[in-house]
Amino acid sequence: MKADEKATYGEELKEEIKRLKKEKGAVILAHYYQQGDIQDLADFIGDSLALAQIARTLKEDVIVLCGVHFMGETAKILCPEKTVLVPDENAGCSLADSCQADDFAKFIKDHPDHTVLSYVNTSAAVKALTDIVVTSSNALSIVNKLPEDAKIIFGPDRNLGGYINRITGRDMLLWNGACHVHEQFSVEKLIELKKANPDAEVLAHPECKKVVLMLADVVGSTAKLLKYSQESDCKKFIVATESGILHEMRKSCPDKEFIPLPPTDSTCGCNDCSYMKLNTLEKLRDCLKNGYPAIEVDAETASKAVKPIERMLEMSK
Ligand code: 13P
Numbered sequence: 001m002k003a004d005e006k007a008t009y010g011e012e013l014k015e016e017i018k019r020l021k022k023e024k025g026a027v028i029l030a031h032y033y034q035q036g037d038i039q040d041l042a043d044f045i046g047d048s049l050a051l052a053q054i055a056r057t058l059k060e061d062v063i064v065l066c067g068v069h070f071m072g073e074t075a076k077i078l079c080p081e082k083t084v085l086v087p088d089e090n091a092g093c094s095l096a097d098s099c100q101a102d103d104f105a106k107f108i109k110d111h112p113d114h115t116v117l118s119y120v121n122t123s124a125a126v127k128a129l130t131d132i133v134v135t136s137s138n139a140l141s142i143v144n145k146l147p148e149d150a151k152i153i154f155g156p157d158r159n160l161g162g163y164i165n166r167i168t169g170r171d172m173l174l175w176n177g178a179c180h181v182h183e184q185f186s187v188e189k190l191i192e193l194k195k196a197n198p199d200a201e202v203l204a205h206p207e208c209k210k211v212v213l214m215l216a217d218v219v220g221s222t223a224k225l226l227k228y229s230q231e232s233d234c235k236k237f238i239v240a241t242e243s244g245i246l247h248e249m250r251k252s253c254p255d256k257e258f259i260p261l262p263p264t265d266s267t268c269g270c271n272d273c274s275y276m277k278l279n280t281l282e283k284l285r286d287c288l289k290n291g292y293p294a295i296e297v298d299a300e301t302a303s304k305a306v307k308p309i310e311r312m313l314e315m316s317k
Contacts, residue, residue: 010037013281017041020288026085027060028284029075031067032222033244033276036251038066038284045248047223048074048120049135053313055079064287065295068093068275072295073124077302077309087283089293091275093121095207098177099156101125107153111173114153115146118308121179122156124297128304133312136206136221140164142315143172159183160206163213181273182207184263185240190215193238193259200259201234205241212240212261229253243270244277 001009014037021028029051030042039045044054048071055063055075062083065072068091076084099118104126108116118130119139127133134142143164146152154161155175159182165172185208194202194215203225204216213219218228222245229237229249239246240261249258260270287293297305 010281013285014041017281017285017288020285021064024062024288024291025060026062026064026288027058028064028066029054031071031244031276032226032248033242033273034066034279035244035277036247037281038279039244039247041281041284042066047135047137047221049137049221049316050223051075052078052120052135052309053316056313058082062291064284066279066284067091068096068273069295070096070121070123073297074120074309076295076297077124077127077306080297080302083291084295085287085291086293086295087280087287088278091278093275094180095119095121095157095177096123096126099123099126099175101129104155104175105129107155107175111151111153114151114173116153116155117143117172118155119157119160120312124301124305126155127308128301130305130308131311132315133308135312136160137223138312138316139206140167142312143168143170145315157207159209159213162210163206163219166210179207181242181263181271182240183209184265184271185209185212185261186264187211187215189262189264190238190240193261197236197238197259199234200236200238200257201232202238202240202261203229208240216240225249226252229256229258241271242273242276244273246270 028042030039030045052074056078064085072084072086116131120135152172154172156177158174161174201217203218236257238259263271
């Protein structure tokens with residue numbers, strides 16, 4: 001397809017999505033890691049916490065969650081009466097996959113008398129085993145609200161858990177899981193980029209390895225990093241998180257420069273989550289048209305999983 005034909009096709013597709021959205025009484029939510037044109041079409045964009053908070057307030061009967069499976073599942077658990085669609089049902093999460101419910105149940109059994117905190121990047125079955133769900137936005141503040149001598153299991157992200165242990169001086173028991181995108185950032189390239197850009201600040205997601213976090217000026221969720229880049233007087237940032245966030249950063253601060261931190265093995269300059277990028281405009285159109293793929297969570301699991309999510313939302317007010 002020639003460039004002008006591609007542009008016309010893209011515009012027609014976007015118009016079709018808007019029309020179908022209206023026709024089906026749907027609302028579109030997108031995570032900051034989605035491709036730019038999906039973020040631009042969405043009614044709401046946000047980090048994992050914001051998407052869960054927003055889902056609960058919506059009046060529409062159909063929610064299209066442009067993100068990965070656990071995000072759709074969280075929305076479905078919070079809004080069981082609604083239809084929750086995801087553009088690609090194979091959009092999973094390496095971190096969620098690193099913690100299978102049977103193994104996590106055994107880990108909990110082997111360490112009795114612990115409060116179980118689970119990162120939102122988990123399956124509904126893991127959430128059902130959990131006392132409080134957390135996201136990268138609220139994990140630190142929720143841990144700080146627990147008694148100082150509380151024994152805590154934190155799963156599944158060892159990097160986020162380790163970061164909280166260092167900041168709070170706690171000794172939470174960590175599940176040994178990680179996000180394949182955030183683990184891949186190259187420390188050598190970060191040092192080179194810092195040397196070449198001494199005027200830049202480093203923004204990092206807490207799923208990054210310890211050494212990257214130690215070299216960062218700001219550590220936080222996608223929403224926190226975005227807000228910081230908008231409010232800071234600094235004009236240049238090295239960004240250590242999934243490349244989708246650059247879209248909103250560049251859009252809201254066109255006068256600032258955002259340099260994506262590359263992964264260790266890469267010929268390209270950025271770091272994409274292949275799962276997040278499975279969602280496309282075509283698949284968004286098709287899921288609206290067909291009412292499929294829809295997220296389903298069995299009632300027993302959902303009734304257990306909703307409690308730690310509700311507890312998180314309550315503790316985040
Ligand atoms: P946020 O809490 O910033 O949305 O992070 C979600 C995530 O999946 C990071 O990999």
